[in-house]
Amino acid sequence: MKLDKLPRFNLAEFPTPIHHLRTLTKGCQGPSIYMKRDDLTSLGMGGNKTRKLEFLIGQALADGADTLVTAGGIQSNHCRLTAAAACKAGLDCDLVLNGTKPEVPKGNLLLDKIFKARVHYCDRENRDTRLFQVAGDLTARGKKPFVIPLGGSNAMGSVGYVNAMIELKDQLTSMKFTPDAIVFASSSGGTQAGLTLGAKVTGFAGQILGISIDQVKTGEDSFLPILEKIANETAQRIGVDMVLTETDFSLNCDYLGAGYARPGDLEFNAIDDLAQQEGILLGPVYTARAMGGLLDLIQRKLFTKDQSVLFWHTGGTPELFAWADRF
Ligand SMILES: *Cc1c(COP(=O)(O)O)cnc(C)c1O
Numbered sequence: 001m002k003l004d005k006l007p008r009f010n011l012a013e014f015p016t017p018i019h020h021l022r023t024l025t026k027g028c029q030g031p032s033i034y035m036k037r038d039d040l041t042s043l044g045m046g047g048n049k050t051r052k053l054e055f056l057i058g059q060a061l062a063d064g065a066d067t068l069v070t071a072g073g074i075q076s077n078h079c080r081l082t083a084a085a086a087c088k089a090g091l092d093c094d095l096v097l098n099g100t101k102p103e104v105p106k107g108n109l110l111l112d113k114i115f116k117a118r119v120h121y122c123d124r125e126n127r128d129t130r131l132f133q134v135a136g137d138l139t140a141r142g143k144k145p146f147v148i149p150l151g152g153s154n155a156m157g158s159v160g161y162v163n164a165m166i167e168l169k170d171q172l173t174s175m176k177f178t179p180d181a182i183v184f185a186s187s188s189g190g191t192q193a194g195l196t197l198g199a200k201v202t203g204f205a206g207q208i209l210g211i212s213i214d215q216v217k218t219g220e221d222s223f224l225p226i227l228e229k230i231a232n233e234t235a236q237r238i239g240v241d242m243v244l245t246e247t248d249f250s251l252n253c254d255y256l257g258a259g260y261a262r263p264g265d266l267e268f269n270a271i272d273d274l275a276q277q278e279g280i281l282l283g284p285v286y287t288a289r290a291m292g293g294l295l296d297l298i299q300r301k302l303f304t305k306d307q308s309v310l311f312w313h314t315g316g317t318p319e320l321f322a323w324a325d326r327f
Helices: 022-028 049-062 077-089 107-114 127-140 155-175 190-202 224-237 265-278 287-299 317-326
Strands: 018-020 032-037 067-073 092-098 118-122 145-147 181-186 207-212 250-252 308-313
Touching: 022 032, 022 265, 022 287, 049 077, 049 145, 049 155, 067 077, 067 127, 077 092, 077 107, 077 317, 092 107, 092 127, 107 118, 107 317, 118 127, 127 145, 155 190, 155 224, 181 190, 181 287, 190 207, 190 224, 207 287, 265 287, 287 308
Parallel strands: 032 308, 067 092, 067 145, 092 118, 181 207, 181 308, 207 250
Antiparallel strands: 018 032
């Protein structure tokens, strides 16, 4: 495996801690619930994109780029962390955000401004075209842009989550603990592809269960071929001789609610539960939906009392401030 030889730019301290959620576990009367705290990655308010960006920016610097260009929703955690990482790496940052410019920036958008990213607003339909337009304009002006896809979810970024499984394995060995399942929010696929490939690489036997935030499993728009593609390109990038197929991925699509970035009771109840029982914050868009899903699966007895589940907290807490009205 050549993961250690890939270019990498250090953005945070690792390993992130693992916490046992005692009060939540007691209240659920189900499996023991643990949490891997990737919300605590020590850059710009934390989150899962940090691990991907270490490898993406490593490559950008190796390529001699001077500007990071990426896209997302107006409350994108990925865009906020790309802007923060650009500051640390001494690069410029252009963000293409779908949505209209608000009078007062809140949540992640406020942080984008503080991290001095140039923000380009557009419609959801035009986002990809706009991304390459912005990059083209930079090139025309003599700059060297490095385009990062939505969520940093390509083989380069996904390596960060293979590496995270290696990190987790060492932690679990010293804790003498093996969870029966790892549960997390899944959306653009880099996290799930990396964790699933990483489980194979490290021989982790438990289930790797993505709770879909906005993706479906069946039909023309199925997420499974995308996960398969990212995972197999990631395997090639790290030089492991493994091929994953669609059946290697566990994806639950039962908690899509009213759609992307439209949290409801499931999400706000999970936010209250975790805050009031454990002092831990979740974000309404991703982690509250995934935790709400997990708590519902526990209610439905999907896990037994003698089992244990590790919820991988992927961050997103600055989203909370964009939903102040709801509290
Ligand atoms: C981006 C994001 C996810 C989803 O990760 P993907 O790799 O895009 O599937 C989950 N949680 C948070 C907080 C995120 O910002």
